[in-house]
Amino acid sequence: MDQHIADDPEVGVLPKFKRVAVHLGAEVSGIDLRRPLDERARQALRDGLAEHEVLVFRDQDISVEDQMRFGRYFGDLSVHPIARHDENIPELQIFDNDENNPPTFTDNWHSDETFREIPPLGTVLRARVMPPIGGNTLFASMTAAYDGLSDRLKHYISGLEAVHDVKLFRLGFTDDEKGREKERFINENFPRVTHPVVREHPVSKKKVLFVNPHFTLHIKGMDELESQCLLRVLYHQAEIPEYQYRHVWAPHTVVIWDNRSTQHYATRDYTERRHLHRVTVKGTERPYAPA
Numbered sequence: 386m387d388q389h390i391a392d393d394p395e396v397g398v399l400p401k402f403k404r405v406a407v408h409l410g411a412e413v414s415g416i417d418l419r420r421p422l423d424e425r426a427r428q429a430l431r432d433g434l435a436e437h438e439v440l441v442f443r444d445q446d447i448s449v450e451d452q453m454r455f456g457r458y459f460g461d462l463s464v465h466p467i468a469r470h471d472e473n474i475p476e477l478q479i480f481d482n483d484e485n486n487p488p489t490f491t492d493n494w495h496s497d498e499t500f501r502e503i504p505p506l507g508t509v510l511r512a513r514v515m516p517p518i519g520g521n522t523l524f525a526s527m528t529a530a531y532d533g534l535s536d537r538l539k540h541y542i543s544g545l546e547a548v549h550d551v552k553l554f555r556l557g558f559t560d561d562e563k564g565r566e567k568e569r570f571i572n573e574n575f576p577r578v579t580h581p582v583v584r585e586h587p588v589s590k591k592k593v594l595f596v597n598p599h600f601t602l603h604i605k606g607m608d609e610l611e612s613q614c615l616l617r618v619l620y621h622q623a624e625i626p627e628y629q630y631r632h633v634w635a636p637h638t639v640v641i642w643d644n645r646s647t648q649h650y651a652t653r654d655y656t657e658r659r660h661l662h663r664v665t666v667k668g669t670e671r672p673y674a675p676a
């Protein structure tokens with residue numbers, strides 16, 4: 386960490402937001418994430434996140450400590466119960482991939498950790514090394530995805546609930562004592578949870594489509610075929626380009642997404658090194674259905 390800059394008094398400059406896609410995404414300028422921001426600036430960022438759903442900060446050559454301080458403007462940081470994290474800083478996840486070490490499960494539409502009773506509020510990614518081409522992240526506005534459904538389908542899914550699980554992560558549990566130990570830990574601490582299929586965003590109060598193929602198992606009270614057919618229709622909403630923002634990374638780009646209102650998909654189309662740091666912001670309440 387650059388001690389001199391981080392020890393400076395809190396900075397009260399307000400961020401500026403420039404929309405980058407029709408339904409979500411804004412590039413943020415006017416602030417230096419190496420410097421602590423004052424409460425007014427932090428509140429402007431929290432409001433901006435709820436409004437724009439994804440915030441992009443270019444040319445921010447920040448440290449791990451700066452990234453963690455930035456994440457904490459939005460809430461407490463959490464530790465991922467399955468994915469590998471840094472030995473000394475459990476809140477820090479490091480993605481370091483290339484052709485010989487491809488990422489697992491990231492090329493799949495999802496919001497993060499919806500297997501939790503209280504899924505994360507948001508996720509902060511910081512690009513360190515990027516391949517010259519490829520390795521983009523696609524984001525989908527699940528508020529726009531909900532709005533795009535027909536009135537009949539909106540009416541039908543109102544009040545439905547879906548069961549979520551660590552699901553695909555189970556494929557990574559090895560068939561040995563270590564793997565079985567991990568599975569026992571997950572089953573005891575992260576039993577299946579139920580979330581509303583349509584949730585209300587706690588800040589924007591917008592309706593959000595809240596099922597994803599990464600963690601959702603089935604819809605409660607429906608026959609398996611009915612459930613899978615309906616889920617397929619709902620999953621498809623995230624795949625519609627009009628609801629998306631495609632983010633092209635460069636080193637020193639920082640992105641935070643609102644995990645309550647978006648899904649994302651990291652393309653697996655690169656061969657050269659792609660290295661990012663992630664911290665995750667805890668959610669504050671269980672997802673709830675609109676009144």
Ligand SMILES: [Fe+2]
Nearest residue numbers: 495496497649
């Ligand atoms: Fe993710």
